[in-house]
Amino acid sequence: MKHFIFITIFFFSLSIFSQNKEYELIVPGLKNPWGFTFLPDNSMLISEKDGRLIHFKNGKKTQVTNLPKIYVRGQGGFMDVEIHPNYKENGWIYFTFASSEGSGSGGNTTLMRAKLKDNELINKEILYKAYPNTTRGQHFGSRITFDAKNHVYFSIGDRGNRDVNPQDITRDCGKIYRLNDDGSIPKDNPFVNNKNAKKAIYSYGHRNPQGMEMNPFTNEIWAHEHGPKGGDEINIIQKGENYGWPKVSYGINYSGTKFTDKTSAPGMKSPIHYWTPSIAPSGMAFINSDKYGKWKGNLLVGSLKFQYVSRCILKGNKVFKEVKLLKDIGRVRSIEQGLDGFIYIGVENLGIVRLLPQ
Template sequence: MKKISFLIICLSFSMIQCQKNNEFTSENNFSYKAETVVDGIEIGWGLEFLPDGSILIAEQEGALILFKDGKKTNIKNVPEVVYKNQGGLLDLKLHPDYATNGWLYFSYSANTENDDEGANTAIMRAKIVDGSLVDKEMIYKATPNTKKGQHFGSRIEFDRDGYLYFSIGDRGNRDNNPQDVKRDGGKIYRLNDDGSIPSDNPFVSTAGAKAAVYSYGHRNPQGMAMNPQTGKIWVHEHGPQGGDEINIIHSGKNYGWPLITYGVNYNDSVITENTSLPGMEQPLHYWVPSIAPSGMTFITTDNYPGWENQLLVGSLKFKYLNLVKLQNGKVISEEKLMEDMGRVRTVKIGPDGYIYASIEQLGIVKLVSN
C-alpha cells in the first residue's frame, strides 16, 4: 500500500513539474516549451514588436504597456476607452515604414461624441515620443454608438501595397448591420495609411454606402493576417454556437452573415437553414463546435521543423494555440499546441523568428525548442 501511494505521489509530482515547465511535444516529435517573457498581463489584446526589440502590449482595460529591458512602463496620453465586456483597448499595428515615420495604429472602443449611447470601434494612429502618445489622429470611428458590449472586431493589418485593413464586428445587431453597406458593423474596411478612402474601394460609387467598406456579411472578426505567400488578407471570425470561419477577403464580396452560417443560436435554436446562397462566399474553413478564435499569424520562420508557412490561431474557448496546416491554400489538418495553458488572445512572430502568444491572466509567452 505504501509503495502504491508513493508511486501515485511521484506520478502526480511528475505531472505538476511537466505543467510547471510548460513542456510539450508536437505530432512530428518536435519538443518545445513555453517560456513566460512578460508576466502580470490580464488581457493582452494587442501585441507588437518595436525596432529596438521592445514589446508593446495593449491591455484591454486601457493601458498601453511598453516592455523594455525587463521592465514594464505605461505609455502616457492614451485615449479614453470604454472598457465594457468585449470593448477596451484592442489591437496594435505598426506602419510598414515605422522605423522611418513612427506611426502606430490601434483600435479601441470609443465614445468621441460624449453622448450616453455607449461606444463603437475606433481606429487611431499616433507616435510615441518620450513615453507618450503624440500626434494622435482619429482615422475611423464607427457609428452609431451602442450600449451593447459585444462584437467590436478590431483586428488591424497592412497589405503589400500599404493599404490598411481593419475589422468591425456586427456590434450585436446582426439583423441590420452586416448585410447593409450603408451601416457600420459586420465589415472588413480598407483605408490609405492616412485614413483617406482608396479610389478603387468597391462601394465608393454606391449612394449612401460607407466608402471604407471592403467586404461585408461578417459577424465578429478577431483574427487578421496577410498571407506572405499570396499577399491576400485572411481573417477568422467568431460564429455563434458553431460556425467560426476562416475567410480570404476579396473586394466587395458578401460573406453571408447572418443569412448563411454553419452555427446555431446559443440556445440551440436555428438561425437559418442555409449554409450557402448564391452570391455569398463560402469559408475556407469552419469549426463546429466553435473554438472561439482570436489572434492569427502565418509562420514565417524555420525555427519550428515542419511548421513553416502554416497558420496559427488562438482558441479562447478551449485554451490552446491551434496550428492550422495548409496545403495548396487549403486546410488539411489541425494540431493543438500549448494545451491548457490558458485563453490565447493573440499570437505573433517576433523579430527573432520565434512564436509569441498572449495568454489571458498570464502574459506573453515564447515558444522555444526544448
C-alpha cells in the first residue's frame, strides 16, 4: 500500500511539473540568436551575432554561405533578419549587419536584401549603409519590420555619440528609417524636401532601438529602445517625430549623474511606457493568435538584464500591467510569432524556445 501511495504521489508530481512547464527548446546550441524568421515551409533563418546565418530545417542546422563581410565589434555584428511580406512571390530576405564598407576605420549598420538558393545567398543588394564608420562598439540598433504597404523600417542606434547624432537629421544614427522594399526613398518620407537631411529618416531622437514590430491590430509601428541607467522606452513611431534623446529622458548617466532634468518637452514625443530601472529590452512581438487564450493582444518584450519576458497587458496604447514570464531563462534577445501561431524566443547561450500556453 505504501509503495502504491509513493508511486501515485510521484506521478502526480510529474504531472504538476509538466503542466507548469513554460517552454520547450526547439533550436538548441545557439550563442546569440540576434534575430530569426520563418520561411513558408516553417524552417527558420537565424542570425548569430558573431557573423553566421543558420538555416534550421527538419531538426538540422546548416550554415548559409556567401554572406557579406561582417564587422563584429562590441554590440555590432550580424543582427536582424526578416523576410518580405510577399516572400512566396519574390523571395527577398532582409537583414542588418555592421559593415566596414566605405571610408574610415570601424563600421556602421547596413541594411541588405538577398535571396536564398541551396543555402547560399544570391542577388545581394545593399539598400542602406550608415556613415560615418566608427570603431565605437555600442548602439548599432537594429531591428527590421514592414508596414501594411510593404515599406521596410529599420533602426540604427546613436553609435555612442549621443550629443551629435540623434537630434541631427543631416546625420545617420539615432534614427528609424523607412524605405520602399527595393531600397528607394518613399516620396512621402518626412524629410525628402529638406536639402541636407538624410532622406530615409522616418523618426529621430532615438538612443538604441532593439525591438520593432507593426502592431497587427492597428497597423502602427511600435518600437522599444534602451535608455541609459533607467529610461528604457516603448514608443509608437510616427512620421517625422522627434523622440527626444538625449534632450529628454527618464534615465541618468551610468555614473549616477544627470545629463538632463527634462522628461518631456514641446515638440518631442513622450513614450507610452518606460522602465526604471532599465530592463535592457530586446525583441518584441504581439500575440496575434488564439493559441494563448486571453493573452491575445498582449505585447511581449524580452529583458537582457533581468532574463525574462515581460507580458505587457495593453489598454489601448498604454501598458496597463506587466507579468514576468520565463524568469531566469537567460538573456532574451529576440521574439517572433511563428506561422503556427506560437511564440518563439531566442535566448543567448540556450537557443530558440517555444512558449507554451499556460
